[in-house]
Every structure is written in C-alpha cells, then in structure tokens.
C-alpha cells in the first residue's frame with residue numbers, strides 16, 4: 001500500500017487546517033452559503049435530507065487494518081456507529097455534525113486518510129479492480145498508476161472548478177471489473193507491440209440522466225505521458241464543457257456534440273504543447289510508486305494438498321461449499337485465494353457496516369490477509385491474500401459477523417444507493433426495495449440456479465446505484481409526488497458493455513417484487529443450455545419480457 | 555480608491571473598467587478594455603500602451619488577442635461567477651504558453667478561498683468579490699506548504715523534487 005512521506009502528510013494536514021478555517025468563517029457568516037458549497041463538497045461534505053453526509057475517500061479501494069480501525073472509531077465518536085460503502089469504493093457517514101467535520105478530517109489525516117474531492121465539480125477518486133495485483137487475468141497492476149494519478153489530481157489548481165464532476169477508472173486485466181466504459185475517462189493499462197506499457201484511453205462514458213458508453217480516443221499513450229495527456233483532456237473539457245446547464249455539463253455531452261474524432265483532435269492539439277514537459281513521468285517515479293505495491297510475503301505451500309483438503313471440507317460441509325463457490329476468487333499465486341466479505345445480508349441496507357464490523361474486518365485483515373482489505377464497487381469487502389488452507393477457518397469467523405452470505409454475483413448481491421431514506425436528491429426510496437426483493441427470493445437454491453445476475457437499484461436518475469448496467473435495473477421515479485419504480489433490462493457493465501432498456505410504465509413499490517418474479521420465471525422457463533440472463537434476454541428480445549410483465553392477469 | 559490584492563499585498567487600484575463601444579474614444583487614465591475593443595482599436599491603443607489593459611471573458615482565450623500580448627501592462631480575467639473555472643486554464647495558458655509576464659488579475663467575483671489555486675495558475679492580482687476584506691484574505695494565499703503538480707508557481711512537479 002502507498003505510505004505517505006513527510007510532504008504528503010504535511011499537504012493533507014494543511015488541507016485540514018484550511019477547511020477548519022473555512023468552516024469557522026462559514027459558521028460566523030463570513031462565507032456565503034453558495035460559496036461554502038463547493039468548499040465543503042470538495043471536502044466530502046454534503047447536506048442531506050436528514051443531516052450532513054461525509055464521503056470519505058478510499059483511494060482505489062485500498063484500506064489498511066489501521067485505517068479500518070480509525071474508520072470504526074470515527075463512526076463511534078462522531079456518528080451513529082455505522083457507515084456505508086458506496087459504488088465508487090468510498091465510505092460515507094450519514095450523521096456527522098458540520099462543526100465536527102474538521103475534527104473528523106484531522107482524525108482521518110492521522111491515518112493517511114481524507115475526504116478530498118469525493119464530491120463537487122472536480123476530479124474524484126480513482127477507482128479500479130478490487131482484485132488488482134492478485135487477479136489471474138491481470139496483465140499490469142493498476143495501483144501504482146492510480147497512486148501517481150491520485151497525486152496529480154489532488155488539489156490540481158487548474159481543475160477544481162470544472163463544469164461538472166469528473167470520474168476516472170483504471171483497469172489492468174482482461175475482464176473489466178472497473179467499468180471503464182462508464183467513466184468520464186476510462187483507462188485500460190496495456191502493453192503495445194513493442195512491449196511498452198501504456199494506456200488505451202476512453203472518454204465520455206457515464207451513467208446518470210444520459211447514460212453513454214465511452215469512446216476510445218487514443219489506442220495507446222505511453223505510461224510516461226499519462227499525466228500530460230490527462231492535463232490535455234481536462235483542459236479541453238474545462239474550457240469547452242457546458243457551463244450553463246448542469247444536465248449538459250458532463251464531458252460525455254461535449255464528446256457527443258463534437259464527435260469523438262474531433263474531441264480527440266483537440267486533445268491531441270493541446271497535448272502537443274505540453275507533451276514532454278516537466279509533468280512527464282520519470283522512470284524513477286514509476287518505480288517508486290511500484291515499490292509500494294510489491295508482493296506481500298507469500299509462503300509456498302503444497303498446493304495440491306491444500307486443494308484436496310479444501311474439496312474434502314466442501315463436500316463435508318455443504319454450506320461451506322456454497323460459500324466457496326460464490327464468494328471466493330482465484331489468485332495468481334498458488335496456495336492463495338481472494339475472499340469477498342458480503343455486505344448484503346438480508347435486512348441490512350446493501351453496503352452498510354457497523355463500527356464493530358469495521359473493527360472485525362481490521363482484525364480479519366491482520367489475521368488472514370497481510371493487514372489489508374479492499375472495498376469494491378459492488379459494495380462488498382475483499383481480503384485479497386488468504387491462504388487456501390485457512391479458508392475454512394476464515395469462513396467460520398465470518399459467519400457470526402454476518403459477512404458469509406454466500407450470494408456474491410447473484411440476485412441477492414444487489415447494488416443499491418442510499419435513496420430516499422438518506423439522499424435529498426432521491427425521487428424514491430431504494431433500500432426498502434432491496435429488502436423486499438431479498439425477502440421474496442430467500443430460497444438460495446433458486447437464487448443459485450439463476451446464476452450470475454446483477455440487480456442494481458437507484459433512487460433517482462443520478463444513477464449512483466448503476467441501474468443502467470444491471471441485468472435488471474430499478475430506478476425510483478416521482479409521479480405527482482408519489483414514489484414509483486421503473487424497471488429496465490439488459491444492461492451489462494463489463495467488456496461487452498450495454499445499457500439497459502426501460503421495460504414500460506413504472507410500478508408502485510408493492511408491485512416490484514412480483515414484477516421481478518415474472519421476469520425471472522420467464523428466464524428460468526425459456527433459457528436453454530445454461531444461458532445467462534443476458535443471453536436469454538437478447539435471444540427472446542425485450543418485447544417478450546414486456547408482454548409477460550404487462551399481460552393482464554386472468 | 556478601491557483596494558485589490560497584488561503580489562501578496564493590499565494596494566489601491568487605479569485601473570478603471572468603463573463600458574465602451576468599440577467606436578468610442580479611450581477615456582483618460584488607466585483603463586481595462588474588452589477584447590472586442592482591444593482588437594478593434596489596436597492603433598489608438600499602441601500610442602498609450604502603458605495605460606491600457608485588457609479584460610478577457612471566460613470564452614476568450616489568448617489566441618484571440620491581437621498585437622503584442624507580452625506588452626500589455628495588465629490582463630484581467632473575468633470570473634462572472636466564482637465557480638466558473640475556465641479562467642484557471644486561461645491564466646495558465648497566458649503564462650505558460652504565451653509567456654505573459656505582466657500583471658495577471660482575477661476580477662469579477664473570485665472568492666478568498668480560491669486564492670491559492672488562482673495564484674498557482676499564474677494570477678498575481680485579485681479583485682475579490684465585494685464582501686471579502688482583502689487584508690484578511692491575504693492569509694489564504696498560503697494555505698498549502700507544497701503541491702504535487704506542475705503549475706506556474708512551481709514548474710517542477712513534486713515527484714521530480716523527491717530524491
């Protein structure tokens with residue numbers, strides 16, 4: 001993991017001091033409401049429906065056990081003893097008091113954490129694959145580059161007042177687990193034919209009101225040029241993005257208006273001026289960053305023996321076998337596996353954790369995974385480096401903590417935004433929908449039989465719950481002051497990215513579980529030869545599902 | 555006389571920003587004129603070059619300026635609302651790409667808490683929104699002891715300064 005040096009630490013402490021002063025001046029009436037707004041947003045602070053909300057940054061999802069304990073302490077000391085993992089790998093407090101926020105930020109700074117640029121019209125947290133560095137299908141570890149870019153983006157003086165928020169995702173593996181096609185900039189780390197490392201660059205993807213799949217504007221930019229190239233993209237956007245209508249202000253609208261080719265040309269022209277300038281990365285800097293993400297001290301094991309023992313345990317204990325099948329991921333080092341701790345037990349809002357659970361994750365990370373954990377954009381937690389031989393032991397510890405729900409990647413592993421229970425922008429509640437679906441489909445055999453299935457719920461079209469890229473997406477809408485839910489089908493976030501299509505008129509809350517049941521029954525009845533939901537959906541066609549769902553009962 | 559911040563001190567400001575038709579005569583004294591006026595009256599201006607400066611709007615980039623940009627005594631960049639961040643790029647372009655070394659002034663309604671970033675991208679003079687006391691605001695010029703990126707105030711990025 002990256003470790004701050006003296007200068008990093010000083011800069012983050014300067015930030016705390018700065019915000020403390022700003023908060024004081026605001027409370028004294030010296031800063032106007034609308035002026036304080038971007039200042040607090042760029043320190044993670046929203047004013048929500050019920051209270052302020054503080055979004056704390058987890059850079060590309062990496063957490064140390066020390067940081068987890070600090071987060072636990074912060075939730076106890078300043079909040080109601082729980083927090084919420086977001087779909088961009090960050091964590092949110094729901095009840096901090098405005099006047100305490102500088103103290104919270106100071107406590108976080110002590111463990112090299114912050115809430116810098118987690119909201120507001122600026123460059124946000126870089127997100128990446130939760131299995132970075134350990135995935136079998138990975139060609140290049142994205143984390144050193146994420147850290148280099150994090151530093152570049154932190155307090156970037158030119159791009160703190162962009163037309164709109166700006167999100168960047170990085171992926172270094174064959175399977176895209178970072179949804180790079182749905183970000184303002186998506187970066188695929190690749191090697192070219194000469195064996196040089198660099199990035200394929202996509203721009204203009206995004207969800208929200210106008211969902212768009214990003215376009216490739218450059219097939220290869222060498223690693224040393226990435227910062228100057230990002231500067232060029234951001235400058236073209238900063239000068240040309242729409243400043244009048246916030247719904248047209250994202251870079252995707254600019255890219256669409258100019259066309260990706262013209263946009264690429266402008267970036268190229270801008271880049272010619274700054275390329276090879278001092279922001280060009282040095283080999284030493286890339287090496288320095290890589291030095292923070294070296295392999296932990298892996299032991300070598302008799303892998304065959306461990307595998308044998310594992311399959312014996314799995315056949316003796318069915319529940320363990322289920323968990324193994326769902327919540328465990330292959331590791332590139334023999335004798336190790338990555339384990340996903342599910343934050344989706346029935347009856348708990350997806351992604352919510354209590355302070356004592358945060359402490360437990362810290363303990364488990366220390367005991368089983370070299371003191372590190374990762375947050376995922378599906379709102380779960382990963383322990384990346386667990387010995388195969390200790391999986392059974394870990395599982396037994398996870399069960400009483402509520403982390404062993406064996407439903408990863410299934411219908412019950414749904415993504416859900418905070419929605420109307422917490423969020424002031426919401427059109428409708430989303431958490432009760434998630435819960436009603438979890439309760440309706442509590443038969444695990446049925447859920448497993450459905451296979452991999454993404455169900456994503458957002459409380460409004462800002463799409464924090466990524467409803468456009470779920471196999472099934474649910475969107476809260478407002479109809480004359482009443483909460484309704486639109487159902488969408490056929491989205492996909494990964495390599496063959498697709499946007500979901502709206503099924504038809506929206507439903508009221510009570511109808512939603514039955515509608516989902518009709519959709520799923522159709523899939524189960526009509527699928528052939530182990531088809532996934534997405535495959536059946538495309539074979540049968542959208543209208544087929546539409547007819548089934550809206551057919552008059554008789 | 556109105557006060558502005560210039561080179562980290564509060565000073566009296568003698569530059570006027572009159573509204574001018576492109577055909578009107580230049581008023582007396584030190585004046586900042588629009589780009590349109592500037593480009594239309596190059597000849598007249600060249601005779602009194604040291605008392606005429608330019609105001610750029612957020613849509614006006616340095617490539618649109620006619621004549622010798624380096625000789626302009628003051629270039630002001632307007633922030634019609636403080637959150638309009640285009641001026642940050644314009645300032646940086648003026649300094650880095652066009653080699654402008656004169657007074658670069660942020661006008662309109664920049665706020666105290668933008669001073670750090672504004673000075674990083676090359677502004678050295680600031681006419682803050684009216685409700686800010688410039689004396690008190692000076693403190694915000696030095697919010698950070700160091701910074702990661704290349705900018706006008708620091709042409710060497712932090713990673714090149716680390717041993």
Ligand code: SF4
Pocket residue numbers: 417418419420423424425426427458459460461462463464465
């Ligand atoms: S999708 Fe809408 S309701 Fe849900 S968290 Fe985002 S803004 Fe709030």
